[in-house]
Amino acid sequence: MTSEIEKYLVRNWDVLGLKRNRPSRFSFLGERGSLEGNKFIFFAFADNDKRPILVVKLPRCPSDLKLLENERDSLLQLRASTSMAIRESLPQVLLLDQVSSQWVLIQSFVYGEVMTPVLDHNGLPKRRNLRKHLEITTPWLSQFKNETSSRIIWDSDSIDEHVTRPIDEFRRNSHLSKDAVGYLNSLRHVTDELRGCSVLLFFQHGDFQPGNVLLDKNRITVVDWDVSRKMALALFDEFSFITNYCCSSAERAGRMNYLQAFQILWFSKNWLSRFCKDWLQCYCRTLNLDTKYVKFYFAMFLISHANQEYADLLTELNRGDYMPLRENSAGKRTHYRRLMKEQLYVRLFELLAEGRNLPIESLELAEDKQQQ
């Protein structure tokens, strides 16, 4: 395939519209990407260049093409509708085409180092690094969200799309505790409360995590827009970033599991949860969001992730990518339990439903007391 792509690139160089002479040859560094990503990536080096010049993405199966189409559409829309500062922080889509019956999405390569959290001996991110990374990410995030926000009237259709359907799907696919079911019902009350009001929706990256944020000095580039959505509830990307920054890195480093890190981050009282609480509060102010609904957004964020993980799991199991685990090795022979990862967000939701407070709520209470 590399030879075919090379020939295609050399032949169609003018179509790509890059300001550079037509290269005579390409070398391709292949990277397989994540299991959920469903794509294989080539970094194309032209002639004797020391850095790649293009990124070529190939879907694993024909059915994965829709992800590449979504990425192309999102990036084209964003490049057409956002300010120069945001445009420059996005990769440029050059082409989505078939090369020898294989679909390829060709993007410009953007140089940058992946944002990597530095952990302390407990497995939590170091405060200085977290602050530094948030100082870089927050202005971009708030500008991006402000530029892509749209105000809609919270009517039956929008409630159905953003709340009712995800909740129904979540209930269908998960075995929930009584508390969790009760909590789901209370979420519906919140939406009823908002019915008829105007609500802000935002463009959502969908996988906004440190691994998709590239840093070049203080310049930021955000890549991998294949699961982005044009209109979504507030704070999804923000929760995703903070959670991934703190929990995934701790888990990857083998210091603690995701659930433990998640509890420390969102349900405990420590410097990290206080820090994130302060950050969230300031951030909500910049987006004119009412902090009263942060817990609602957080619950919807968990539900949305649980649904996504369930869908990913089904796809992977159907493809035979990996095996399900049995409930135990000797006993039940026909019942599998779902993978830990899939259960994770269901369990996190249950923790939330058990009455654990988000740190931001405690802050609100403290402020209320001061005002009184």
Add this chain to the structure above:
Amino acid sequence: MSRILSVELMKRGIGFRCPNCKGLLVETKNSFLCDECHVDWKIREGIASFFEDDVYWSDKIPETEAVTLTKIAAEEGWKTALHDVFRWNHRNDYRIISDLRRADFRFLMPLNNESTVLVLGCGLGAITVALSKVCRAVVALSDIFEYVKFLDIRRQQERILNIFPVHGGNTLHLPFPEDCFDAVVAVEMSQWAGVAHRNVKLREAENNLLLSVYKALKVGGHLYVGVANKHGCDHLMGRHDHNGGRFASLRPGKLVDTVSWIISGTSCRTHQYSPDVYTRILQGTGFREIRFYAPLPEHHEPHFFIPLDNVNVMKYFLNNSLDSFEFGSPQMREKYRVLYRIGKVAAKIALSLGLAGSVKYVVPSYGIIARK
């Protein structure tokens, strides 16, 4: 092999030939009879068997487990079987045994929905199944009957119509006509040629296998070989080779054989070579356009494919990608922990001394693509 399967195979332009004399085979009720040398090749449990003696050998699982595997697969499903046999006793194999991304080398080759592919040493079928999703027909050949049977069961259970399992591999020729495959895949197979053909000299066995492959390929067809590097850093660090010994690459050939006699009671039949020797062997057979890639961390589960003909790509990888590499699971982290740490240190040293070009000589394994 059932009559339906062999007819389907014929429709795709692949009939069987006698692996001894290349004579035409006539299908009878329970066998394929050679027109010329009159050898009767059995059809075992619906699978064509071109295997001269019924000896079980595998470095993955013992025979009893292989038999259990096929039994459970037939009775309770292939996933259940893999779980029961591999989950606890072969954890690392279980993790990757059905991961379709093991066939990601396909993105390096010009495969499409018109291609017919031969997989030599198909194992339990991860690569075969992955290729079957993008190719017209995949013939899976293995000299371990239980593996072929397992794949046949999986094929039936998943209703995959373009996989054709065949038992064989220790005969002088491959049981296929000349010029019939667009690609041949041999991951880890070439180094086992000596074990499969014990009555001929090692180099002769390897040459015979390569020549058979060359003949079976169409003109312009591609061979992919995934193979360990004799001087790979993992072997230099003392990793056990297939013969059970260590540091084989540092010993002269005769000493390797002596140690093998002491350890396993036989001479060493699983030699690995350096890139120059692989190139010489392939060119000697007639292959051209030979390209080397480094599948990292290993050819069993490649995350990256680095072309070894462009030192700038290797430098870029060592500078940028190695540090941000993420292990997909705790088992994988455990397996590659030491190798990864040493690799990172070695990369820094190589870069600072300007030796990035030499890294290709010590990568753990090679992915070699050659064209007929």
